[in-house]
Amino acid sequence: MAKPPPRQEGQPAVSESFPAPARDQTLLRRANELSLLAVLRDGHPRSLREVSQATGLSWRTTQVVAQGLSANGWLAESDAVAEPAGRKAIGRPARRFRFVAEAGHVVGLDVGVHRVQAFVANLTAEIVGTGTVVVSPGDPAPIRLDAARSALHAALADAALTPFNVWAAVMGISGIVGPNGNVTASDLLPGWTGLDPGKSLSTLLACGVQVANDANLAALGERWRGHQANTMIHVLVGTRLGAGLLIDGRLHRGAAGAAGEIGALRGAGWPDAAQRLISADIAEDVPDNIDIKADRVFAAARSGQPTALNAIDRFAADIAHGIAAMVLTVDPELVVVGGGFAHAADLLLPRIEAELAVTCPHPPQLQASDLGDDAVALGALRLALDTVDRRMTELDSAAPLVHAAIRGR
Numbered sequence: 001m002a003k004p005p006p007r008q009e010g011q012p013a014v015s016e017s018f019p020a021p022a023r024d025q026t027l028l029r030r031a032n033e034l035s036l037l038a039v040l041r042d043g044h045p046r047s048l049r050e051v052s053q054a055t056g057l058s059w060r061t062t063q064v065v066a067q068g069l070s071a072n073g074w075l076a077e078s079d080a081v082a083e084p085a086g087r088k089a090i091g092r093p094a095r096r097f098r099f100v101a102e103a104g105h106v107v108g109l110d111v112g113v114h115r116v117q118a119f120v121a122n123l124t125a126e127i128v129g130t131g132t133v134v135v136s137p138g139d140p141a142p143i144r145l146d147a148a149r150s151a152l153h154a155a156l157a158d159a160a161l162t163p164f165n166v167w168a169a170v171m172g173i174s175g176i177v178g179p180n181g182n183v184t185a186s187d188l189l190p191g192w193t194g195l196d197p198g199k200s201l202s203t204l205l206a207c208g209v210q211v212a213n214d215a216n217l218a219a220l221g222e223r224w225r226g227h228q229a230n231t232m233i234h235v236l237v238g239t240r241l242g243a244g245l246l247i248d249g250r251l252h253r254g255a256a257g258a259a260g261e262i263g264a265l266r267g268a269g270w271p272d273a274a275q276r277l278i279s280a281d282i283a284e285d286v287p288d289n290i291d292i293k294a295d296r297v298f299a300a301a302r303s304g305q306p307t308a309l310n311a312i313d314r315f316a317a318d319i320a321h322g323i324a325a326m327v328l329t330v331d332p333e334l335v336v337v338g339g340g341f342a343h344a345a346d347l348l349l350p351r352i353e354a355e356l357a358v359t360c361p362h363p364p365q366l367q368a369s370d371l372g373d374d375a376v377a378l379g380a381l382r383l384a385l386d387t388v389d390r391r392m393t394e395l396d397s398a399a400p401l402v403h404a405a406i407r408g409r
Contacts, residue, residue: 026397032057032065033401034393037074040099043124045078047094066097072402076100099124103403105161106388107169107205108380109148110214111197113137113188113239114291116147118155119377120166125385129159137239141191145200152204167407168387169209170380171197172217174240177257181211184256187263187271188240207408210383215260216251217379218369219244222336224382226375227367229334233260233326234369237319237348238340239290241270243326251383262322269318276318280311291340298344316348320355327360338369 032055039054040046046054052062069075078098101124110117114137120129131154133147148171156163175186181199186192198209219234223246232246243260245252252259263270278293280300300308323335337345337352345368356363369375391406399405 029065030395030397030401032061033069036062036065036069037099037392040075040097041124043099043101043126045096045098047096049094051097069401070097072400073103074100074401101126104167104388104407105159105165106381106384107152107155107166107209108217108377108382108384109152109169109171109209110217110376110380111144111148111171111173111189112214112376113174115373116144116151117373117377118148118151119374119381120155120159120161121381121385123167123385123388125381127381129155129157129161131155131158137188138190141189141195141197144189144192145197148197148201149204152201163205166205166207168207168384169201169205169408170217170383170387171201171209171211172214172376172380173197173211174214174242176261177211177213179257183211184258205408210387212380212383213242213244213253213257213260214376215242215244216253217244217377217383218338218371218375219246219336219379220251220382221371221375221377221379222338222369223249225378226369226371227334227336229332229365231330231332232334232336233323233330233332233364234336234338234375235319235323236339237337237342239274241273241319241322242339243322245326245330245332247330260326262325265322265325268322268325270322273315273318277311277315280307294341294344298341298347301347312344312347313351316351317355319348320352320359323352324356324359327356327364331362332364334365334367336367336369338371338375340373342369342372 035055036051039051048059048062048066052059066075075097078096101122104123106121108119114135116133116135118131119127121127131151133151135144135147173183174188175192176184178184181196183192183195198211201209215234215236218236219232222234223232230249234244236242241263243262245260262268274290277297278290281293281296297308297311301312337349349366349368353366371378388406395401395405
């Protein structure tokens with residue numbers, strides 16, 4: 001180890017550890033700030049005494065930190081709680097603080113085959129605005145991107161907000177999304193392969209737009225607002241089959257964003273499973289729409305029609321083959337079936353369960369998602385909120401915790 005240069009005459013001796021105490025103080029202050037915000041982030045106003053008890057900080061430290069957070073716009077004093085009827089208040093009511101959820105907002109976008117959906121939520125995850133635009137499966141990329149812009153504008157208008165109010169935004173799409181946000185493959189969205197859709201929408205929002213696979217986001221949304229498990233496979237069953245993986249509570253995208261793309265394995269039967277399903281629909285007066293045809297097959301199966309029942313058996317087996325490959329690799333606690341065909345869970349789940357029981361030594365629990373068509377947009381909101389949280393925790397402790405430092409750049 002090299003020795004430090006000799007001290008010049010008249011130069012004061014400085015300990016190598018001298019900067020550490022100052023640094024430790026800024027780290028401690030940041031930890032205290034984040035601790036208070038975590039307690040109040042649930043939206044319930046609390047007195048300083050209640051916050052002190054919840055954080056384990058002294059009342060004095062809690063007061064000082066709360067004053068600093070209030071000065072920076074994170075906290076605001078709330079109205080005092082009214083005393084019960086017949087009970088007279090003694091002394092001055094305790095000051096109560098609330099988290100200023102409206103200080104910032106996040107956006108979750110689901111760019112699908114048939115529609116584009118946008119959610120706007122405040123910093124306590126309360127959805128305050130929505131927007132939906134109908135699209136067609138064959139729409140080229142520019143039209144679908146215009147629909148995304150329209151849905152976003154509609155959601156912001158519904159929330160009475162401007163783009164400046166948005167701190168983070170996430171877009172879910174059908175396809176493989178690389179680490180840089182480029183779509184490396186998309187079978188269902190024409191013209192999206194090679195596209196950077198986040199960059200295409202960056203002119204709308206100063207914070208930029210992250211892009212993620214829809215099945216991955218559905219898994220996040222499921223764990224947040226639906227069935228919960230630390231290790232979970234969420235399967236989107238519909239026009240296409242896709243899967244999102246959560247391992248130890250964390251989204252697993254893979255090195256190139258292709259984790260869960262079982263459809264690339266031709267022997268699994270996923271790429272053309274929906275087409276084989278709708279082949280059982282022999283009606284001639286139905287338009288060439290997979291969803292409509294699939295609904296007719298499901299209805300026929302419920303009425304006992306043999307051809308439809310055979311198609312359901314084959315479709316469930318196709319789904320189970322892909323799930324089994326992931327179950328044998330990941331060994332999840334839970335498999336959730338969602339997507340456009342989740343309404344047929346009464347038909348699909350028993351058959352999938354029977355297939356997995358034959359293939360897997362330890363079959364996981366199997367559930368149908370209750371989130372309906374909102375799973376992807378909810379997952380996008382969750383990832384956007386996580387992005388805001390990450391900026392707060394990663395901010396240099398020597399820098400003040402102010403909105404401008406957390407708002408996306």
